Amino acid sequence: MVKKAAHATPNRLLRAARKERGWTQQQVADRIGAPLSLNISRWENGLAFPSAYYIERLCQVFGKSMSELGLSQVEDETWNKPPSQAVAANQAPSLAVPEPSWDTTAGQSFIASPSEHADGLYRADLLTFQDDTLPLPLTPLIGREKEVAVVCALLQRPEVRLVTLTGAGGIGKTRLALRVATELNADFSDGIIFVPLAAIQDSTLVIPAIIQSLGLKETEHRSPPDLLQTALRDRQQLLVLDNFERLVQAAPQIADLLARCPQLKLLITSRAILQVQGEYEFQISPLALPEREHILAPDALTRYAAIALFLQRAQSINPDFRLTEANAAAVAEICLRLDGLPLAIELAAARIKLLSPQELLVRLENPLAVLTNGPKNLPQRQQTLRNTLLWSYQLLSPWEQRLFRLLSVFVGGCTMEAAEAVSVSQIATEEAHCVLDGLTSLISKSLLLTVQQEGEPSRLFMLETIREYGLECLEASGEMELVRSAHASYYLRLAEEAEQHLSGREQAHWLARLEREQSNLQAALQWFLGQEEQGTSHGMALRRANDITAAL
Secondary structure: OOOOOOOOOOOHHHHHHHHHHOOOHHHHHHHOOOOOOOOHHHHHOOOOOOOHHHHHHHHHHHOOOOHHHOOOOOOHHHHOOOHHHOOOOOOOOOOOOOOOEEOOOOOOOEEEOHHHOOOOOOOHHHEOOOOOOOOOOOOOOOOOHHHHHHHHHHHHOOOOOEEEEEOOOOOOHHHHHHHHHHHOHHHOOOOEEEEEOOOOOOHHHHHHHHHHHHOOOOEOOEOHHHHHHHHHOOOOOEEEEEOOHHHHHHHHHHHHHHHHOOOOEEEEEOOOOOOOOOEEEEEOOOOOOOOOOOOOOHHHHOOOHHHHHHHHHHHHHOOOOOOOOOOHHHHHHHHHHOOOOHHHHHHHHHHHHOOOHHHHHHHOOOHHHHOOOOOOOOOHHHOOHHHHHHHHHOOOOHHHHHHHHHHOOOOOOEEHHHHHHHHHOOOOHHHHHHHHHHHHHHHHOOOOEEEOOOOOOOEEEOOHHHHHHHHHHHHHHOOHHHHHHHHHHHHHHHHHHHHOOOOOOOHHHHHHHHHHOHHHHHHHHHHHHOOOOOHHHHHHHHHHHHHHHHHO
16 A cells, blocks of 8 residues: 655645536545545545555546546555556556455455455555535524634644534524534544434434444444544544534543544534533524614614624515614514524514514514424424424423423523522422532523623523423423412512611612512512402512612
8 A cells, every 4th residue: 555645745636636527525436436435535635545446447537647637656565566567657557456345354444455455454544434524504604703713713722622512402503513614624634524413312323323424334343433433543533513412421432432533523512511521612602682772773783693694584585675764673672582592583584574573573472483484494493493492391301391490480580599499499308409400400401591790699591582482381381370479489588688678788789689680570579469369468578679670
C-alpha cells in the first residue's frame, strides 16, 4: 500500500474532476464499482492513494489520464511487486489487477484487493466512510450569529471534545448544529458526519446508528463498539448526533468512544444533557425580543431576530406582507407571547395567509390550538407545538411529569422556596426529599429555566408556551383545583408576612419581593375571590398586596 506523506497534499485535480461532473463522492464510488463511498474523501484530501485497481476505474469513469487526475504519485510497492511491474504515470493500469473483495473475517467495512493483504492485516487508511452527509436546510438561519461563533470557538479548543446543545423543543438546536458543522468543515481533515437519532428509541441502537451513518458494515466477528472504535481511532472527525434526548442511557458508550478515539469530537443536540465527564453544555436561548414597554418603529423592530424570523416566514406565505405602523405592535406582541421560540413563531407566521396580526394575537390566548399545521417535510413532532411539547413530556418519569404539572401553576416564575412548598403540599411525605432532584432534572431537560441575580434568590420559570401545555396536563390529571388552592395559600401567607414589614427597615426589600411576585399574587387573589364562602376574609391581605404592587 502507498505510504502517506508526512504532510498531506490535497488532490485538487481529482476533486475538480468530480465537481466538474457535478458528482458527489458517493456517486463516484458507485461509478467505480465500490459498494460504499470508499476513500474518495481521503484521496481528495491527500491522506491516502487509491489502489491500482481503483486508479484504473477512476481513469475510465472520468476519461482522463492518471496525471490529469493527480494520481501519478503511486509508489512502486503499491502491489508489493518489483518496480518493473509498477504502473506508469500516464498509462491506465493493467486490467489484470484483481477485483476488490470484502473482508469477511476482520469485521471491518473496507475493501481490499486480496494480493494487497495476503497476511490478513488491513490498513486503517482503507476504511470507507460516506461523505456529504450534512442535510441542507431549506430556509435561512436567522439571529444565531453569536451562538454559531461561540460554539465554533468552543469546539476549536483542544481540550473540548464533547459539546451538547440543549434547549426547549423547537428552539433550533438542529439548525444551529448544522451551521456550526458547516463552519467547521475545514477543521476536520476526515470530515463531518451527521447522525439523525430521532427515530430511535432504544439506546442500544445508538452505536449501530453511528456505524450505519459512517458506512461501516457490522459482522458477527466484532462487537459494534469495538468496530466503531477501531474505525475512528486515528481519524480527525466530527460526529453530529442529533436528537439524543431519548437515548441518554447510551451516554457511557459515547464517553468511552471519545476516550478511545483521541482526535474525535462530538456535537450533540438534546433536550437533556448527557451528564458525563468532559461534557460542555451550551444552552440555546430564545431569539432576541423587543421590550414590551417600548413600542418601536417597524424598521427598528426588524433588528430583533424574533421579529425578523416572523417577517421572513410570513412573506414566504404571503409575499405582500409588510411590517407597518398599523401591525408592528401586534407582531411584536405575538413574538413576545411566544417567548421568541423559533418553532412557535414559524407556526404562527404560517397563519398570516388567513389572519391579520391583530386577529392572530387574539387567537393566541389559546396558543396550542393555533400553532398547528407545520410543513409536511418536518418530523411529526414539529408539525404542531403540542406534539413538540408532548415529545418533551414523554421524556419524563411519572414523578417528574407530576412535578412539571404542579409547577405550571406559577405565573411569571417563582422562587425555589415557593416551588418546594407548593410541591411538597401535594405529594406523599416520603417523596418530599425528591423535589430538589426533580427540579434539577426538569432544568436539565430544558422544561424549566433558572434566573440568578446577585443578592437575590434564584427564580424558576417556564416559557409561556411550555407552561400552557403544563396547565393542560394539570387539568387533564384532575389536580387543578387542589394545586391552585395550594398556590393561593402560599401567596396568602407571603402577603400576610409582607404586611408586617412594610413600615419598618425592611420595607424596600419586601416591596421589591412583592413586585417580583405580582403575577402570582394576582392569580392567588383571583382564586380566593372565586371561592364564595371565603373570598373576603382570606383575600384581604392579597388584595392589599396587589394594590401595593400596582402602585409601584
